[in-house]
Amino acid sequence: MxxxxxxxxxxxxxxxxxxxxxxxxxxxxxxxxxxxxxxxxxxxxxxxxxxxxxxxxxxxxxxxxxxxxxxxxxxxxxxxxxxxxxxxxxxxxxxxxxITDLARAWRGHLHGRVIGLTGSVGKTTTKNLVRDVCAAYGSVAATKANQNNELGVPRTLLSADPETAVVVVEMGMRGRGQIAELCDFVRPAWGLVTNVGESHIELLGSRENIACAKAELFEALPAGTGRAFVNIADDFTDVMVERARLGERAVAVTGFTGHPDAAAREAAERESAGCDQAVWAEDVALDAEGRPCFTLCARDAADHDEGALFATVERVPCALALTGAHNVDNACAAAAVGYALGLDLATIASTLGASVPEPGRQEVIAARGGFTVINDAYNASPDSMRASLATFAATEVAGRRIAVLGDMGELGSFAEACHKGVGAAAASHPIDRLICVGELAQHIAEGAEAAGMDSARISRAATIADVLEELDVLLEPGDAVLVKASHFMGLTRIVEGLVN
CATH class of the missing domain: 3.40.1390.10 (MurE/MurF, N-terminal domain)
Structure with a gap:
């Protein structure tokens, strides 16, 4: 400002x-x-x-x-x-x-494109990728870390100058109406929703209600000039598109997906027929460290052929420094923004490949004891837990895979079932040791046992000190430890204890 x-x-x-x-x-x-x-x-x-x-x-x-x-x-x-x-x-x-009053007034001084971004999972990672891609287009101001609340959002606007080309505003929410309140002064020209998951289901009660709350971003886009970026593999995208009346209000739509599943890809192709543009990934593979490489693809409305949904397609190779197949979705979302800005795919792929993770988000740390710590302790939801476990399982490890999982918050009456579901997911992967810390995480242990994991491979811990004591005896050179839970659990102390 x-x-x-x-x-x-x-x-x-x-x-x-x-x-x-x-x-x-x-x-x-x-x-x-x-x-x-x-x-x-x-x-x-x-x-x-x-x-x-x-x-x-x-x-x-x-x-x-x-x-x-x-x-x-x-x-x-x-x-x-x-x-x-x-x-x-x-x-x-x-x-x-x-602070909000200042941001509301300062918004009128900004000449660049303001992009609002929200979603259940991957908001901050996607925001960082969008920021990095947009930097190839012009000057960028973006939300710092995950300052996506009623204080951080206005501060993001105030961090921009009038001549800033793109302002990327991450928006969090806990209930209905909150994104609408933020949009009232942010006045986004473009809006991106990463996905609709189970985060905040405690307050909203269902994924459909969550979709309606996320759709407030699309509803705020200006008729005739706005653009919505939608995940065409998400089963609640139609709910958001219809609720926001994007077609009726002549809001342009860019679809994206990085989902490698064939059925999801087929559904995405059908969905993309209603998009002005589409960006997606093909041939997704992970290297030995779990980093994705894929073919980044895009097509414009002018190239759309009724007989072939992805006719006249541009394709370039892309490799990420981020780990996990789920980050292909995030990368395609960011690529969709770059493509809508007019950047060429090769430039977009290059900037995506240079983007690195923030501390606490699948951060890989080599500890002095010869083992590896994967610090994913910044936050957690059922969706991100499953994605993190899948990434961990796909990563090449010389020794044993040890997962330290803690409580997930904001799940309300769904908490027990969601934690048991994470345990079942853990049991489906080659996890050599599962350590569950916290009251709710005991349901992760129950879910893993019910899904067939040997109880001898499962530990239950009440405190962080208990976890560190067990790991001190257990860890050997070549082992890898995944640490993940909601932020309030403070499992970064486990990471610090292991690394230091």
């Missing part, structure tokens, strides 16, 4: 408690973490359950903040410091709402 103190006060309905020394000075960034403040930024004092951001206004000013948004009047010493440094202190009714 590039806004002066007067603009910020006007956009947020604020009033000056301390006037800036230079009202025309532009603030070029925003944060609510005083440790992140850079010279020229705006600091937002957010109240919290444990820590109140108002306690750190002075620290933010000393770090170079040109202004601070507050709901409580600053101390006399803090006000004097602000005057001395020439910084503004602006009182607003609600600091969290003020």
């Amino acid at each position: 590039r806004l002066n103190a007067k603009q910020i006060a006007a956009y947020t309905g604020g009033q000056f408690l301390v006037d800036p020394i230079d009202p025309s000075a532009l603030m070029t960034g925003v944060t609510w973490d005083s440790r992140e403040v850079q010279p020229g930024w705006l600091y937002v004092a957010l109240p919290g359950e444990r820590v109140d951001g108002h306690q750190f206004v002075e620290a933010a000013l000393r770090a170079g903040a040109l202004g601070a948004l507050v709901t409580d009047a600053p101390s006399h010493a803090c006000a004097l410091l602000a005057k001395e440094l020439g910084a503004a202190i602006i009182e607003v009714p609600n600091t969290a709402s003020a």
Whole structure:
């Protein structure tokens, strides 16, 4: 962003408690973490359950903040410091709402294409791939890490400049109406839904309800000029397309799929008949480390032939640095965005191949003990658990495969069945040892046993310390350990313990 103190006060309905020394000075960034403040930024004092951001206004000013948004009047010493440094202190009714107000106003300054992105699984990985592909088109601003909530989404918009070519906004949700609220100020021109899975089923009750909530992104796209990117192998895509009335509103559709299954491919071909463009993968294979290589394919509406759904097709080879066949879907989603931007397939394939995973997302770490740790502990859902196990099974391992799986959250009354389903999936793969940690994860153990896994290969652990103690005795050079659970389980401590 590039806004002066007067603009910020006007956009947020604020009033000056301390006037800036230079009202025309532009603030070029925003944060609510005083440790992140850079010279020229705006600091937002957010109240919290444990820590109140108002306690750190002075620290933010000393770090170079040109202004601070507050709901409580600053101390006399803090006000004097602000005057001395020439910084503004602006009182607003609600600091969290003020961030959204700023983003709503700043959206009107952005000239580039804003792309909204959501889905049950793979949002952050797909967002990173889209970001990397779009960088071959022009300047890009994108959601940092997984800051996809009511604070992170406006911050993403505020991180863009007016001349930024593409803004990629990842949107998370826990219930109906939340994506619509985000879209109200993001105003996406294009929208991408990775898939409809079982994440958040606790609050929404069914995959159909989840699809309707995700469809809010497509409903927000502008009639006549918008573009929707749909997973043509997902069985709830039709629900979203119909709910958003894409055809009726003349919203263009680009279909994508990376699913190697023949039946899914056949269904995808039928679905793609209604797409203006289609991007998909053929000949998907995994190397010894579980990294996919495939043929990236695309066709345009102008090439569409009634007699051959994929007539006049462009094809280029593509190899990913990411692991797992499920990432072919994510790569094809990103390729679809690049293709719609007009990038050639060879450039798209090259940028996809150069993209690397974020820490905690199938991050492969060589430990000093001669074994390998696969850190996938950032988050988990039933779909991502199954995908991670399949990737682990396809990876070449000199020793034994050991899977450490923990609780998955936000499943409500479905939790027991979903965890047992993950256990059954684990039993279907060549897993030498399954360690289940947490209360819900005990159902993973039950599911694995019921599906035929030898109980001698299954361990039940109550704490992270228990897991580390078992692994300390169990691990040998050449072994590989997969660690995965929902973020609240904190299984990154297992990774840190193994690596350090």
